[in-house]
Amino acid sequence: MIAFEIGGEMRADRLLSLMMLLQNRRQMTAEELATELEVSKRTIYRDINALSIAGVPVYANGGPGGGYALLDSYRTTLTGLNENEIQALFMLTIPGPISDLGVSRQLKTAVLKLTSSFADEHHEHANYLRQRLHLDAASWFQTDEPEPHLKTVQKAVWQDCQLILSYRRSNSAMSERTISPYGLVAKASIWYLVAATEQGMRVYRVSRIKAVQMTQMRFTRPQDFDLAEFWVGWVTRYKTSLPKYPVTLRIGPDLVPVLHYILGNNAVALVEQSQPDSEGWRIIDYTFERVEEAQAYVLGMGASVDIIAPEELRIRVVKLAKDVVAHYSR
Structure with missing residues (x-):
């Protein structure tokens, strides 16, 4: 690493830039260097002299087609990266x-x-x-989502241009809207668009955009808008807004070793925090999103789980179990 005995951080940056220009372009005139670095030719002459004093092998080729150059054998780690x-x-x-x-x-x-x-x-x-590191951003069993309009959306984000979207909601209903695209976020390889609308800030799943038109209408991005900060807050609010269906379950000892495959590590942590009874069964409070989800999971765990509450879930599971038996007894 070369140390320049000079005054001022700005000049040090300029000297490094001058060295990089000569190293990448092989040879440049004082006028070309002055234009590139936005200084006078007199300043370039002083900078060349400073480099020579610092021990950098820079030399001048006189005559037509000449200029300043570094020795061919010279290389330096200009960035100072370790x-x-x-x-x-x-x-x-x-x-x-x-x-x-x-x-x-x-x-x-x-x-x-x-x-x-x-x-x-x-x-x-x-x-x-x-050979030692590979990033697979997709979640397990997640299929790739076609995102044919991603590049158009990206272009609008870059240029601060409004978009007209045809968008499919989660309930499959279609809608058309005009938005101001603020930014793109990739979460587990799924792209989301953060945008301002007449109804406020919204987040759109890019794969659900069925048609898009980039307009010539420009929008002004708020100076205090921070994409990362907005996303963290939005994710927190989204998780809080999800439907919740709390249940109390009694987990059998034979189910504990495989529970993480069924309900995930959160349920395993709850089981480990509970005290087993004399038969090894443990009681946990768990939250599903919907009653239909709870019904499907509980039925799949068979006789290795008891429903303590709510009674509604017990009734639904009993009815579904009877329907299954009747169906396969025909």
Whole structure:
């Protein structure tokens, strides 16, 4: 790492930029450097002199077609990145939801340009990481959702242009609306659009957009809007708003070892916190979203579970069990 004995952080940044320009473009005139760095040619002459004093092998080629250049054998880690930071940089190229936006190739090209000044051994990091780290952003048993309008939505987000959407709601009803797209969020490989509407802020699942038209109408994004902060708050409110159907269950000892496959780790934690009775059964309070969901899960657990409450669930499970027996007794 080269240390410049100069005054001012701005000049240090300019000297590093000058070095990167010469390293990437091989040779540039004082006028070209001055234009690129938005300074005078006199400033460039002083900066070249400062680099020489610092030990950077920069030299001048006189005559037509000449300019300033670095020795061909000269390389420096201009970014000052350490090994861990270089690995983190290459992780940007690991496949993930960002590839849905069609920027994978550009991202890899940008990383390649940024790392062009690294020593040869650092270029092995890309292959090293590919062989040791892979990101699969999809949840288990989750099928890919077609998102044919994602790039149009992304373009509107980038350019602050309003969109006209034909959108399928969760109940399959269709609606058309004009929105101001503020940002895109990828959650477990599913893309969501955060937008402002006449009714306030809304979140749309991109895969449910059936048609989209990007308008020429521009909107003004609030200066205090923070996408990440909004998303955290929205997720919290969404979880709180979900339907809740609380039940009290008595779990048999033979069900405990496989309970995490059925109800997940939250139920297992509840079982572990409860005290077993003399026969090893444990009582837990668990929350489903709907009575139909509770009915299906409880029936699937058979005689290894007892319904303590509510009575409505017990009645529904008994009726469904009788219907199943009648159906298969024909």
